Amino acid sequence: MTTTERAVSPVPEQSPSEHVPGGRDIWFFVLFESLAFTAYFCVYLFNRTQHEQVFLLGQSHLLLWLGVLETIVLLTSSWAVASCVQDARAGRYDASKREALLTAGFGALFLVLKVIEWVRLIHAGHTFTSSEFFQYFFFLTVIHCIHLLIGFVVLGVLWYQLSDQKRRSQPTVEICATYWHSVDFFWVLIFALLYVVR
Amino acid sequence: MENGFNKRIFVAWLILVAISLVYLWIDHSATHQGIPTASTVVTVVAICFALIKVRIIMREFMEVRGAPRFLRRLTDYWVVLMAIALFGVYFVGIAVA
Amino acid sequence: MRRPALLDDPKRELWLAWYATIAFYTLYTVVFFIITRTQPPGKAWYTPTQVVGWFASRHEGLLIGFGLIFILGGLSATSIALITYSIRRMSVSRVFAYSYLIIYAVSAVPGFLFICVAMTVGAFRPGRDPEILRWIYDLGFLSFSGTMGVFLIGSLIWMVAILLDKNRVFPAWFGYLNLCNALTEVVVAPSWIFHTGVFAWNGVIAWWINVVVFGLYTGAFIFLLRNMILREDFGTGPLPDLLPPEGRGRMLAEFMSP
């Protein structure tokens, strides 16, 4: 352990156990929105058990590897924004800005993959109204993508904060990152429930 | 270490990616001749893995690890709450069906 | 003659608006959930014959309940005015306040006048062709649940104002709750597409989950508006009527005016 390593420790230097990343308010959002998603998931899982064959049949039209790829892309963007927060905290704003761009890039890649997946499914005749499974599939993926699009606005705020010395505020950077991570873990849950659950 | 590369969150990322890849194998085990079959084990394992990933994301990426106790507790409770809700609904659903 | 204490309270206008807001939401809940039993909503998959039965079973309820809304529904403007005022107190442009005011003022017609008119028309002339009655039924429920954009954009405007505000009129968590509320307007969109299931206008997702979020949201802002009024400090300066006549309250009016 070198001294530099301690400086970049994920725990901020000022009182370590007092620091709520991004402040409490954004955590209210994260927890509230996870409850809303959990409610959607519960409805999905319950109906799934009632019409198992329909859901299994619908699921067989998904490409699991594409879902895994999307997951990894989004996890990577999350990693990038986590590094961005730490670099910003350590004052390495150039690295921080680079990582913010990387985050947006992986986010955009996720979106492109998602659109390709939708187009492929729609061409194969699987739409929002075609079967019960695809109702949930399109509902959950679209509502998630709306969160992602809001995430791009949030990343814009992050960029705006980092790009000017006078504006740089670490709490705002953390708020933006916390939002982006929540979009990431909503996807982790959606992915498991739509693609893997049997 | 001058570039500020953080090994810990890199490892976290590696674990998350590894779990995601494990899904490919889990899925393989529940597909017979290209047709997916219902499996409670797969469902439970898939949801558990997802919740573990959520917790890792919260602890490492979202920096809950260094946060005050209430937040560490709260996020853990939340993961447990999601688990109870999802499994509860799933097993009630199976019982009803 | 002693004036009631409320009239001497410098915050009297705010309190009046706040109590009117409470009165409005109470009336709204009582009318929709108890008197007319239009919430939870009728089933979206009803056949025309079932719709006839639905109207028959709540004939008086619909006419009396919505009559009450026809009389007092305009009090909804008090909560809109209070919220507009709250945005005016924030360190953001007036554009936010005025946008919020006009969006919610306009939303009243499709958002709740249409359902009142439709259900009244449906109930007041029994013996109408069942197909036509179902058309009215659809108009009522879909205009009520399906008026989405105004609440979506309105919540987002309020959210941005709260998050930018430096005066801390509202806590930031409520700003984020606005986003959750805005997203429920996205979630309700499938009710324009499905007749049955969880996404229909009476479905578990499009109605039950949304109404819980909306209920929490409404409860939270009524509580926070009260806090805002309590914290409001007008000081003990002279009431405008004690200013010299040529002032005519203008000094204060100009200070507070848009």
Place this chain on the structure above:
Amino acid sequence: MKRTGGERIIFWALPAVAVIWIVAFFLFPGFLPPMSPEWSAQRVAAFYADHTSRIRYSMILFNWFCVALIPILMLIVERMRGMAHRTPILRYCVIGVAGAAPIAFLTATIFWLLAAFRPHRAPALTQLYNDLGWITFTCGVPFLVALCLFLTVAIYLDGQARPVFAQWVGHFNFMIAIALMPAGFAGLTLSGPFAWNGFLSFWVKNLAIAVWLVVMAVVLGQSIGRDRLAEQISA
């Protein structure tokens, strides 16, 4: 404060618009006497077939000009700035209902115009449009009621030595609000004073609106005139 111009133009537009409203009111054959809700679908359809033109032109006039109420209400809102209030809350309340009030009436004209658009369709459909038009017109008073109540409160709270509007205008607005209320229950019955062609729901309600317009125009004119005088003296 120098008032920016144009308020008097808006004010004097009111009589001109009122003339159009009166003309449209008399032109619509369904108002004098008001159509009965008891009419059969055939009779309603025949009525629209017989009077198609008058219905169309009168409702086009109303559709054009009912929204002209909004500038008048905004004049009142501007007068309210002079009231001894500590907050703009009551102004926002009035603005909040000022848009919806005429838009509710505009919706009614759309239903009537639709009814007259294809009068030879199935009678039950024409009756439906007719019902929608009449109920929207008769019951669509919540914003007017609230407007009068907000003005009542605003005037009562304006405790200056020389208030913008005298106390009696507050009492008056309250009475108008009461007079408008029975119309909300027009759906309960097809005949009698509460029916949409009845004494309370039609005559009292519409007379109340007319009287409100006249009285508020007069007090508004007086208030604007007083301010102009004060400005000329101080200038």
